[in-house]
Amino acid sequence: MSHQTPNASESQPRVETSSASSVIEIQGLAKRYDSGFEALKRVDLEIQRGEIFALLGPNGAGKTTLISIICGLVNATEGRVLIDGHDNVTDYRAARAKIGLVPQELTSDAFETVWNTVSFSRGLFGHKAKRSHIEDVLKSLSLWDKRKNKLITLSGGMKRRVLIAKALAHEPEILFLDEPTAGVDVELRRDMWEVVRKLRERGVTIILTTHYIEEAEEMADRIGVINRGEIVLVREKAALMRQLGSKQLTLQLQKPLASVPPALAHYPLTLAEDGNVLVYTYDASEMGGPSEMGGPSEMGGPSEMDGPSESSEPRVSISTLLNDIEATGIRFKDLQTKQSSLEEIFVDLVKER
Amino acid sequence: MNLQAVRAIYCFEMARAGRTLLQSLVSPVISTSLYFVVFGAAIGSRIQEVEGVSYGAFIVPGLIMLMLLTQSVSNASFGIFFPKFTGTIYEVLSAPISYFEIVLGYVGAAATKSAVLGLLILATATFFVDLHILHPFMMLLFLLLTAVTFSLLGFIIGIWADSFEKLQLVPLLIITPLTFLGGSFYAIDMLPPFWQTVTLANPVVYLVSGFRWSFYGISDVNIVASVAMVGVFLAVSLAVVSWIFRTGYRLRP
Numbered sequence: 001m002s003h004q005t006p007n008a009s010e011s012q013p014r015v016e017t018s019s020a021s022s023v024i025e026i027q028g029l030a031k032r033y034d035s036g037f038e039a040l041k042r043v044d045l046e047i048q049r050g051e052i053f054a055l056l057g058p059n060g061a062g063k064t065t066l067i068s069i070i071c072g073l074v075n076a077t078e079g080r081v082l083i084d085g086h087d088n089v090t091d092y093r094a095a096r097a098k099i100g101l102v103p104q105e106l107t108s109d110a111f112e113t114v115w116n117t118v119s120f121s122r123g124l125f126g127h128k129a130k131r132s133h134i135e136d137v138l139k140s141l142s143l144w145d146k147r148k149n150k151l152i153t154l155s156g157g158m159k160r161r162v163l164i165a166k167a168l169a170h171e172p173e174i175l176f177l178d179e180p181t182a183g184v185d186v187e188l189r190r191d192m193w194e195v196v197r198k199l200r201e202r203g204v205t206i207i208l209t210t211h212y213i214e215e216a217e218e219m220a221d222r223i224g225v226i227n228r229g230e231i232v233l234v235r236e237k238a239a240l241m242r243q244l245g246s247k248q249l250t251l252q253l254q255k256p257l258a259s260v261p262p263a264l265a266h267y268p269l270t271l272a273e274d275g276n277v278l279v280y281t282y283d284a285s286e287m288g289g290p291s292e293m294g295g296p297s298e299m300g301g302p303s304e305m306d307g308p309s310e311s312s313e314p315r316v317s318i319s320t321l322l323n324d325i326e327a328t329g330i331r332f333k334d335l336q337t338k339q340s341s342l343e344e345i346f347v348d349l350v351k352e353r
Numbered sequence: 354m355n356l357q358a359v360r361a362i363y364c365f366e367m368a369r370a371g372r373t374l375l376q377s378l379v380s381p382v383i384s385t386s387l388y389f390v391v392f393g394a395a396i397g398s399r400i401q402e403v404e405g406v407s408y409g410a411f412i413v414p415g416l417i418m419l420m421l422l423t424q425s426v427s428n429a430s431f432g433i434f435f436p437k438f439t440g441t442i443y444e445v446l447s448a449p450i451s452y453f454e455i456v457l458g459y460v461g462a463a464a465t466k467s468a469v470l471g472l473l474i475l476a477t478a479t480f481f482v483d484l485h486i487l488h489p490f491m492m493l494l495f496l497l498l499t500a501v502t503f504s505l506l507g508f509i510i511g512i513w514a515d516s517f518e519k520l521q522l523v524p525l526l527i528i529t530p531l532t533f534l535g536g537s538f539y540a541i542d543m544l545p546p547f548w549q550t551v552t553l554a555n556p557v558v559y560l561v562s563g564f565r566w567s568f569y570g571i572s573d574v575n576i577v578a579s580v581a582m583v584g585v586f587l588a589v590s591l592a593v594v595s596w597i598f599r600t601g602y603r604l605r606p
Contacts, residue, residue, distance in 0.1 A: 033606065071447040075605050093355070093449040101447050107440030111372060112365075123361025124448040166444065 022046040023205050029079035039065040041229040054220035055209040062229040063209040071101045100172030104179040106159045110152040118165045125170035137168045157188045177208040227350045249280040251332040261328045358450040362458025385474045389481040404571045409482040414565040415537030421471045422503050426524050429463035429507030452598035463504035492567035498583045505590035531557045541573040
C-alpha cells in the first residue's frame with residue numbers, strides 16, 4: 001500500500017467541482033439481462049469535468065456494466081447517458097470520440113507489435129497517424145523500448161501499460177480505467193497513478209473503478225460507492241476522509257459511572273455499557289489518519305496506544321485527558337483506540353443493502 | 354464517415370494475412386494445384402470434353418469458386434471471431450464507428466484476400482490448362498460479388514460462433530458439401546434426372562454455373578438466374594448482418 005500524508009491530495013491542483021460543469025450525465029440508467037438479472041437499477045450520476053472519480057464496489061456490484069454502457073459495449077435497458085451533452089446512443093460518434101477505455105481484462109492482439117496496436121487504436125477513433133503523439137504516449141508509459149515487441153512477449157504489467165497507451169492514443173477527454181491496478185506490482189501502480197495525475201493536470205476527466213480502497217484514497221477527488229446495481233454514496237473524498245477521520249478512545253472502567261464528572265465536561269466523552277465504558281471521540285486527521293488506512297483498524301493492548309503513524313501532538317492531548325481522568329479518581333482497567341476506515345464505511349454501506 | 358477507422362481495420366486485417374502468408378495464400382494455391390493434378394490430369398484424361406471444353410479447363414471456374422467460398426468464409430469468420438475470443442473487440446465497439454464501417458473494414462479485407470486468392474488460382478491454372486475468358490468483366494463481377502457475399506456469411510458465422518468448434522462447423526458441414534455438390538467438377542446434366550432436380554436447390558450451383566458462363570459461355574442454369582442468386586445471397590447476408598447490429602446479437606448484450 002502506498003503511503004500518503006493526510007493533506008497530500010489537497011496540495012495537488014484541485015478541481016473546482018462546485019463550479020465545473022458535468023462532463024458525463026447518467027440519467028435513470030438501468031440494465032436487465034435476459035436472465036432477469038438486474039445489473040443496474042436506475043442509476044443517476046454526474047461526473048464533473050476534470051475530476052478523478054473513483055467508483056468503488058464489491059465484485060458484481062455493477063461497476064463494469066455501468067462503464068460498459070457508457071462506453072457503448074453494452075446496451076442499456078432504460079435511461080440515457082450524455083457525454084459532454086452528446087447522447088451516447090443517438091449521437092454515439094461525438095460521444096465515443098471523447099472517451100478512452102482501459103478494460104479490466106488484459107486483452108491483446110498477441111501477434112501485433114506495441115507500436116502497431118497503439119497506432120491502430122488511434123486510427124479506429126478516426127484520427128490520422130501522428131507519430132509524435134504515439135511516441136509521447138509510449139514514453140510516458142515506459143513502453144518506448146518495447147515498441148517493436150510483439151504483445152505476446154510482454155509481461156502482464158507491460159500489457160496493462162499497452163492497454164492504457166491504446167486508450168490514450170486518440171487523446172481522449174475522458175478516460176475510464178476499469179480496475180487498472182488489479183494484479184499489478186507496486187512500481188507499475190505508482191507509474192500509473194503518476195500518469196493519471198499528469199492527465200488530470202491536462203484537464204482529462206478520469207473515472208476509475210476499483211475495489212482497492214487505498215487506490216480511491218490516493219487518487220480520487222470524489223468517491224462513489226456502487227452496490228447491487230445502485231449508487232449508494234457519492235461524496236468528495238475530503239468529506240469522506242473527515243468522516244473516516246473520527247477516532248474513538250475507549251476506556252474500560254474498574255467501577256461503573258452514573259454520569260461523566262463535571263470536571264471532564266469539556267471533553268466529548270460519553271458513557272456506554274451501563275457506565276462501564278467511557279468513550280472519547282476525536283479527530284484522527286490530526287494524527288495522520290489516512291496513512292493508517294487498510295491496516296488493522298483496531299489497536300488493542302492494555303496500555304500502549306502509540307501506533308506507528310501517530311504524531312506526538314494528539315498524544316499530548318490524550319495524555320492530558322488521561323491525567324484529568326486520573327485526577328477525578330476514575331480508574332480504568334483497559335483502553336483501546338479504534339478508527340473507522342473508508343473500508344469500514346464501505347463495508348457498512350455494502351452490508352446494509 | 355470514419356474512413357480512418359475503416360482503413361485501420363482493413364489494414365489490420367490485411368496485415369494479419371501478411372503475417373500468415375503461408376496459410377493465407379500458399380496453402381490454397383498448393384491444394385488447388387493438387388486438384389488440377391488429380392482431377393484435371395489423372396481423371397480428366399479419361400473424361401471427354403464437356404460441352405466442347407476440355408475437362409481440365411472445365412473445372413477451373415468451379416475450383417476457383419470452391420476456394421473463393423471456403424476462403425471468404427474462413428477469413429471473415431476468423432477475422433471477427435478472434436477479437437471476440439481474445440476480448441479485443443471492446444475497442445471496436447467503443448470506437449466512434451458505425452456498423453456499416455465495421456463491416457466495411459472486416460468484410461472488405463476478407464473479400465479482398467479471397468478475391469486476390471481467386472485471381473492467384475486463376476493464374477496457377479494457366480500452368481495446367483489453356484484458358485480463355487469470354488466475359489472478363491462478368492468474371493470479375495462474379496468473383497468480387499461472391500467474395501463479398503461469402504465474406505459477409507463468414508462474418509455472420511464469426512459473430513454467431515462462441516467456440517472454435519462452431520467456427521468450423523458451418524464451413525465443414527454446409528459450405529464444403531454444397532460446393533462439392535454444386536457442379537464444381539461436373540456439369541449438372543451428367544447427373545441422373547432426379548439428382549438434377551435436387552441439385553437445383555443448391556444455391557452454389559447458380560454461382561458456379563454463372564462463373565463458368567463468364568469463362569466459356571456455357572452454363573447449367575440461366576445466367577440471369579445466377580446473377581439473381583448472387584443478389585439474393587448478398588441481400589440476405591446484409592439483412593442478417595444489419596439485424597445482428599440492430600439487436601446487438603452476441604456483440605452488445
